[in-house]
Every structure is written in structure tokens, then in C-alpha cells.
Amino acid sequence: MESTDVELDLQRSVQAVLRELSAQSPALQSNQGMWRWSLHKKVERDPGKSPALVRILLGELEKAEREDLRHVILPLLHTLMYVIVKATGITEELYRRTYIFCTKLLTLPTPYSTVALDCAIRLKTEMSVPGTLYQRLVIAEQNLESELYPYQERVFLFVDPELVSPSVCSALLLEIEAAQVQQTPEVCMRHVILHALQAALGESCQVEALQGKLQASSKSTLVSYFHTVVDVMEQMARSPEGYQERLEEIYNSLLGKAFGREGGDSLPDRPPSIPLPSPYITFHLWTDEEQLWKELVLFLRPRSQLHLSPDLEALDLQGCLPDHDLVWGSVLSPYSAIERDLSMGSSELPESNSPEMERGGLQRKGGVKKRAWPPYSLMPGSLDGPPGLHRKTGRPSGDGELLPGVSRLHTARVLVLGDDRMLGCLAQAYHTLRKRDMQKCYLTPRLSLQLYYIPVTAPKKPVAPTNSDLGELAAFLGRADPWYERTINTLCPAIHKLAEMPPSLDIPQTVDPFILDVITYYVRMGTQPIYFQIYTVKMFFSDLSQKPAEEIFLTELKVKIQDTKLPKDGPSPRKRCGAEIPGAELSICYQKFLLSQRSQEVTISLRTTELVLKALPGSDIEGSGSTHYPPVTDHKCLNVSVTEVVKSSNLAGKSFSMVTNTFRTSNIQIQSQDQRLLTLFLDKDNRRTFKDVIRFEIAPCPEPCSGAHKSKMPGPGSQEMEIKKTNPKPLLMPINTFSGIVQ
Structure with a gap:
């Protein structure tokens, strides 16, 4: 195919992506998300197309910036950066134009400036030493040992077997297993060496001959060349x-001078593709709230003591027990047989002369040693984290913040599949993790926790247990980030289609795994979180001997009136004639949500049949037809819908009607007034149902231990401490998207 034909084909694919982004309503459900995937597949199969695609995407971005077409800027920028990470042969002029374009976006509001800054930092690294981004990504995701780049990552895929069908679980596992069966550490090392040499030498690099030489090399020789190439790249960065x-010199030592720039065989018309391996994903069936905590602890245990380079000594996060001292067994399901004892890490390393590294170059100071907590005495690590990272007290602040510029060596990317019920389970696990971490200070200093969500709803049954929409949070994410809507929210039909396909016994490998490729794209490019408020509900029961229960919810709390009443002392009153009025008399006291942020307490008493408290704004609240929603971090209120029973009298006698009232609040207390019992449903999950409730209170869940801090008493030489109460910070759970909330 000639150059003009290649560019015309790529241009048509890019225009298809633009048409999909500009459509008010997505055209075809089956094609959503496919255009971006097919575009990246074209350059993956033929890497020689990468410079042409970069030039086309950059031209469209510059046009969008001139015409202020902001809705296409971030999707095209993510698409462009994903090509640059994989590509070789990008000219310096294209790098420079892309970098200048990103710096222009810094004048725009968030999230444009935030995403552009991240891209500009990565582009600057790639411009100085091409191939660095690819190398660091493979080292981190595949846990390849490197002294100069010791970052580690792992992708945890959690699926609730009670919410997702076994066929979907099996199909996802087979696709992941088929794609990773050939991604051994030796194969990934060869990819790193080949990509680095091709990026440095360009067309003069004979990839086929080099690939054959590396495949014929022994493992020790391959490891030696890998470490040499990585050290050169990191030092030269x-x-x-x-x-x-x-x-x-490394290239000549591998092939000999006969294959140098002035000799050797003729170069092939199309250089062979050097794939970017998908991240290693461990598959887990969600069976226990403690499972997330345990898996993260197992992830942090080191296989060996790392020897860091001098400029990373301040980031030394050791102090963990050896592997044989940790006796916890894996709680994974039988599906997790593909799990390896590997760790993975973050994607970016600050430059040695950057202000971040200057702030990170701290001298070590002795931390305060504490005794391990009894229930978890076998966990690795000191309670106060590594010395030299925290403030001089040896203990982090209440929010676990490290000193500026100091990055964590470990990154855990937790990806959950399911509906709003699964997110409710995730919120419970996240709250438990943060509460335990604030008390013991174990995970926060060592781990960057990134949460991802792919909606997978079960097929509708003839008789549904509830009429609730189980995909409200996914719909909100799609409204907030249109690229998430086009790329992730469209996966649900594809996942069910994959599950319905019979397994192929003749083809051992999955060809072009679409779902795994989209998951890989999401966890790599989805770096902008949207924060969701977690709410706590305290319930009091009719049985006074039963202690009050305290739970949390993320998306919804529904209240229904039970048919039974509390037993009264003495004879029951005589029944009146006429139809009994449904519902129950409730006393509702709440803090009215005002734009002025002032508190106004309202107390009302009414008869109702049902209450629904939603934590997500809807179109009925924000205004019909509106596609703009306030930031979640600023929208800290519940949308309460009350189905009120209104009594009326007419010539035919007394009657009643139903009226739905809505209001906003951040704190609310509700109590039954006529001995009627209440049933509470949390996050639409029938497994989280609480009956015989007579009163409950709802408030934003506070960040654990955020309402108090210690300070020195006034006076010379005084070492006494006092507790100062502060307003607790709300606990927000981040879910990563591509752009965050796009206004």
C-alpha cells in the first residue's frame, strides 16, 4: 500500500472516531468503541504507519484547538499518546509540535490542563530518549527487576460471582489467559531490548536478525543484555x-559489525511489529470484604531486597518480612490459577535534576518503632512506614500524605466488574481498608491505590426482584466523561456476546482480544479520578437488646414500610371502619442543602409509603435536558424522594393520593412515629437488607481519624500533647476515568 493510500485509510478511521464523538446520540451500539480499537490495531500490525497516524491526529488536535472543539481534544490526545508510547520512528519535529500543543492546553481549565500537563511531562522524557516510556511501562507492569527503575504494578480484576454469571467469568478468564500465555519474563525482556534499539537506531536496525539472535541466546545472556540496555536508557534519560x-555498541556486540550501518542484509520493506505486552492481570472472585486488604498486603511483600540507585535511595520502602515469614494463604478462587507471585509498579520516574527529585533527596531519619498489632503480627512492614519519608515525628499525617515529590514504588490498579451492587461492596472494602490503614499506617505510605470500574449488568430476567436501575453510577460516569461512555460503557454487550460464544478448541490463542485490549487501554490511560462521597447510616432496631448497626452506602438507600407493627402494651384499639391508609407516619429532621453552604435545620412529619435517598445527581434534579453536572467533590448532598400520602375529603368520603416530594440534604434523621417498622435496602443489594428498623441517621462518612490531631502544649520544653478536634474530612472514593468531569 502506497503512502497516500495508508494516510487516506488512517484519515478515514480518525474521522469515524470524530463522528462518534460529535454525535449527540451514539449511532450504533455495536460499533461504539470499535473505531478507536481498530485504529490502534492498524498501527500495531504495521508499526510503519505510526508516524503517519501521529501526524494526522496532531493535525486534528490543532484544528480542534483553533476552532474550540473541546469535546474532541481529550479523546484525541489520549489516542495520540497511546500511539506514541508504542511507536518508533517518530520524528523530532512531530515530538516538538505535540509538546507545544500540550503546553497550549495548560491555559485551559481542568481537566484539559491536568491531562495536558501529564502528557507534556511524558513527552519531554520521550523526546530526550525515545523508547523510555515503552521500557518503563513493560518493566513496571511485568515486574522485571531493575535497579534504576524499581517501580512495580499489578492489576487486580475482581468479579462478584453472585452478580456476574459464571459464563462471563469463564470467558473473561479464558481471554486473559490466552493473551498472557506467551508473555513470559524472557519474552518481555526481548521486547524491551528490541524496542530500545529500534527507537535509537531507526531504519538501520535489523529487527528480524536481532530477534533471532536474542531468541538463540541463553537466559543469563538475555538478562545481561536487558539490564545493560535498561541502565543505559535510564542514565541517558x-x-x-x-x-x-x-x-x-550494544547492537554491534549482539550482531557483529557485519550487521552494522554499512553492511549486512538489505532491510525488509516492513519491519516486524514489536508488541506492547498487556499488563499482567490477576483474576479474583469477590467472596470476602477482607479480600482486597489481604491481596494488597500480599502484593507488597518483596521477593528480594532491592538495591536502589543513589538518586532513589530516598524512596527505599523496605522493612518488609521475608516471604517465608508471611503465612497468609491466597483467598483467590479456582479461576485465579493464572496468578503469579509477581508485583508491578507505577509508570513515571522523575528526572534527577527535577525539583521533585531534589525534594525527594532527603536524609534518612530514624522512625518511631512501634509494636506490631496482634491480629496482624505477620504483616510485613513497620507501622510508621519507611524512615526518611514522613515528617520528623516518624509518622504520617492523618491523610497519609508523603513529603512532596516522593512517589510510591508500588501501584495497585483495582478493576471491578459488575453493577451498582458491586460498587457498594467496593465502597465497604475501601472504607475498611482506609480505617485499618489509618490505625496501623501500613498501606498508605507504600502503595498508590487506583480504582477502575467496568459496568457489567446481568441479563434481565422475566421476574426481576427490583425495578431499580443497577447502572446509575456507570451512567453518571458516562455523562461526566464522554470518552468513558464511548470506550467503557459500551463493553457490556461485548462481554455478554463473548460469554455466549462456544470455546474454540482448535485455536489455542485468542486473536486480537477486544475486551482485554480495552481493559488494558483503560488502566493505562485512565488516570483522572472522579470522587464519590461515601455515606454512613446508623440504624436502631425495634429489639432494644439488639445493638445499633452502622453501615455505609455509596449510591442509594431505599426505605420501605413493613406490614407488621411494634406490639403495644394493653388491649389493641378497636379497628375503625373504612379502608386503612397505607404507609407510616415518619418524623424527618434534616439539614437543608443551600448554595450558600449555611446550615438550616428542617423538621417535618408526614405519612409516606417509601423513601429513596440517592447520592448521584439526576436529570430531574439538575434540570431536564441538561448534560452538565456539578463536580462530585462539590456536590456533597443526598437527593431524597419521598412518596407522601395526602389525605383528602370529598362527597364520596375520605380518600388519599400519592405525591412525590424531593429535597436535598447532607444529614438526615428519620424515625417511625406510629410503631410501623422499616426495611432498609443499601446500594440496591438484597444481601444488604436490614429489617425491623425504627430509626436511622445518615451523614457523610468521615475520613478515619481525620477529626483529631496532636500538637504540642505551649511552654518552653514541654513535650505534652493535646488532642485538637477539627471538622472531619469526608471519605471520598475515587474511580478513575480518562478525563475526570468534563464541563
Whole structure:
């Protein structure tokens, strides 16, 4: 195919992506998200198309910036950066234009400036030493040992077997297993060496001959070349002078001078593709609230003591027990047989001369040693984290914040599949993790926790147990981030279609796994979180001997009136004639939500049949037809819908009608007034149902231990401490999207 034909084909694919983004209502459900995937597949199969695609995408971005077409800027920028990470042969002029474009976006409001800044930082690294982003991504995701880049990542895929069908679980596992069966550490090392040499030497690099030489090499020789290439790339990323000559020496030592720039066989018309391996994903069936905590602890245990380079000594996060001292067994399901004892890490390393590294170059100071907590005495790590990272007290602040510029070596990307009920379970696990971590200070100093969500709803049954919409949070994410809507929310039909397909016994490998590719794209490019308020509900029961229960919910709390009443002392009153009025008399006291942020308490008494408290704004609240929603971090209120029973009298006698009232609040207390019992449903999950409730209170869930801090008493030389009460910070659960909330 000629160059003009290649560019015309790529241009048509890019225009298809733009048409999908510009459509008010997505055209075809089956094609949503496919255009972006097919575009990346074209350059993956033929890497020579990458420079042309970068040039086309950059031209469309510059046009969108001139014409102020902001709805296409971030999706095209994510698509462009994903091509650049994989590509080789990008000219310096294209790098420079892309970098200048990103700096122009810094004048725009968030999230445009936030995403553009992240892209500009990565582009600056890639411009100085091409191939660095690819190398760091593979090292982190595949847990390849490196002294100069010791970052580790892991992707945890959690599926609730009670909410997702076994066929879907099996289909996802088979696709993940088929894609990862060939991604051994040796294969990934060869990919890193090949990509680095091709990025440095360009067309003069004979990839086929180099690939054959590496495949014939012993494991020790391959590991030696891998460490040599990585060391050269990381050292030259700080001082780029001479890196190309160093890599050319490695190339000549592998193939000999006969394959140098002036000799060897003729170059092939199309260089072979060097794939970017998908991240190693461990598959877990969600069976226990403690499972997330345990898996993260197992992830943090080191396989060996790392020897960090001098500029990363301040990031030394050791102090963990050896593997044989940790006796916890895995709580994974039988589906997790593909799990390996690997760790993975973050994607970016600050430059040695950057202000971040200057702030990170701290001297070590002794931390305060504490005794391990008894129930978890076998957990690795000191309670106060590594010395030299926290403030001089040896203990982090209430929010677990590290010193500026100091990055965590470990990144856990937790991806959950399911509906709003699964997110309710995730919120419970997240709250438990934060509460335990604030008390013991174990995970926060060592781990960057990133949460991802792919909606998978079960097929509708003839008789549904509830008429609640189980995909409200996914719909909200789609409204907030249109690229999430086009790329992630469209996966549900594809996942069910994959589950319905019979397994192929003749083809051992899955060809072009669409779902796994989209998951990989999401966890790599979805870096902008949307924060959701977690609410706590305290319930009091009719049985006074039963202690009050305290639970949390994320999306919805529904209240229904039970048919039974509390037993009264003495004879029951005589029944009156006429139809009994439905519902129950409730006393409702709430803090009215005002734009002025002032508190106004309202107390009302009414008869109702049902209450629904939603934590997500809806179109009926924000205004019909509106596609703009307030930021979740600023929208800290519940939308309460009350189905009120209104009595009326006419010539035919007394009657009643139903009227739905809505209001906003952040704190509310509700109590039954006529001995009628209440049933509470949390996050639409029948497994989280609480009966025989007579009173309950709802408030934003506070960040654990955020309402108090210690300070020194006034006076010279005084070492006494006092507790100062502060307003507790709300506990917000982040879910990563591509752009955050796009206004």
C-alpha cells in the first residue's frame, strides 16, 4: 500500500472516531468503541504507519484547538499518546509540535490542563530518549527487576460471582489467559531490548536478525543484555548525550559489525511489529470484604531486597518480612490459577535534576518503632512506614500524605466488574481498608491505590426482584466523561456476546482480544479520578437488646414500610371502619442543602409509603435536558424522594393520593412515629437488607481519624500533647476515568 493510500485509510478511521464523538446520540451500539480499537490495531500490525497516524491526529488536535472543539481534544490526545508510547520512528519535529500543543492546553481549565500537563511531562522524557516510556511501562507492569527503575504494578480484576454469571467469568478468564500465555519474563525482556534499539537506531536496525539472535541466546545472556540496555536508557534519560552511541555498541556486540550501518542484509520493506505486552492481570472472585486488604498486603511483600540507585535511595520502602515469614494463604478462587507471585509498579520516574527529585533527596531519619498489632503480627512492614519519608515525628499525617515529590514504588490498579451492587461492596472494602490503614499506617505510605470500574449488568430476567436501575453510577460516569461512555460503557454487550460464544478448541490463542485490549487501554490511560462521597447510616432496631448497626452506602438507600407493627402494651384499639391508609407516619429532621453552604435545620412529619435517598445527581434534579453536572467533590448532598400520602375529603368520603416530594440534604434523621417498622435496602443489594428498623441517621462518612490531631502544649520544653478536634474530612472514593468531569 502506497503512502497516500495508508494516510487516506488512517484519515478515514480518525474521522469515524470524530463522528462518534460529535454525535449527540451514539449511532450504533455495536460499533461504539470499535473505531478507536481498530485504529490502534492498524498501527500495531504495521508499526510503519505510526508516524503517519501521529501526524494526522496532531493535525486534528490543532484544528480542534483553533476552532474550540473541546469535546474532541481529550479523546484525541489520549489516542495520540497511546500511539506514541508504542511507536518508533517518530520524528523530532512531530515530538516538538505535540509538546507545544500540550503546553497550549495548560491555559485551559481542568481537566484539559491536568491531562495536558501529564502528557507534556511524558513527552519531554520521550523526546530526550525515545523508547523510555515503552521500557518503563513493560518493566513496571511485568515486574522485571531493575535497579534504576524499581517501580512495580499489578492489576487486580475482581468479579462478584453472585452478580456476574459464571459464563462471563469463564470467558473473561479464558481471554486473559490466552493473551498472557506467551508473555513470559524472557519474552518481555526481548521486547524491551528490541524496542530500545529500534527507537535509537531507526531504519538501520535489523529487527528480524536481532530477534533471532536474542531468541538463540541463553537466559543469563538475555538478562545481561536487558539490564545493560535498561541502565543505559535510564542514565541517558537524565543526561541524553551519547545514549545513541552506547546503544549502537550494544547492537554491534549482539550482531557483529557485519550487521552494522554499512553492511549486512538489505532491510525488509516492513519491519516486524514489536508488541506492547498487556499488563499482567490477576483474576479474583469477590467472596470476602477482607479480600482486597489481604491481596494488597500480599502484593507488597518483596521477593528480594532491592538495591536502589543513589538518586532513589530516598524512596527505599523496605522493612518488609521475608516471604517465608508471611503465612497468609491466597483467598483467590479456582479461576485465579493464572496468578503469579509477581508485583508491578507505577509508570513515571522523575528526572534527577527535577525539583521533585531534589525534594525527594532527603536524609534518612530514624522512625518511631512501634509494636506490631496482634491480629496482624505477620504483616510485613513497620507501622510508621519507611524512615526518611514522613515528617520528623516518624509518622504520617492523618491523610497519609508523603513529603512532596516522593512517589510510591508500588501501584495497585483495582478493576471491578459488575453493577451498582458491586460498587457498594467496593465502597465497604475501601472504607475498611482506609480505617485499618489509618490505625496501623501500613498501606498508605507504600502503595498508590487506583480504582477502575467496568459496568457489567446481568441479563434481565422475566421476574426481576427490583425495578431499580443497577447502572446509575456507570451512567453518571458516562455523562461526566464522554470518552468513558464511548470506550467503557459500551463493553457490556461485548462481554455478554463473548460469554455466549462456544470455546474454540482448535485455536489455542485468542486473536486480537477486544475486551482485554480495552481493559488494558483503560488502566493505562485512565488516570483522572472522579470522587464519590461515601455515606454512613446508623440504624436502631425495634429489639432494644439488639445493638445499633452502622453501615455505609455509596449510591442509594431505599426505605420501605413493613406490614407488621411494634406490639403495644394493653388491649389493641378497636379497628375503625373504612379502608386503612397505607404507609407510616415518619418524623424527618434534616439539614437543608443551600448554595450558600449555611446550615438550616428542617423538621417535618408526614405519612409516606417509601423513601429513596440517592447520592448521584439526576436529570430531574439538575434540570431536564441538561448534560452538565456539578463536580462530585462539590456536590456533597443526598437527593431524597419521598412518596407522601395526602389525605383528602370529598362527597364520596375520605380518600388519599400519592405525591412525590424531593429535597436535598447532607444529614438526615428519620424515625417511625406510629410503631410501623422499616426495611432498609443499601446500594440496591438484597444481601444488604436490614429489617425491623425504627430509626436511622445518615451523614457523610468521615475520613478515619481525620477529626483529631496532636500538637504540642505551649511552654518552653514541654513535650505534652493535646488532642485538637477539627471538622472531619469526608471519605471520598475515587474511580478513575480518562478525563475526570468534563464541563
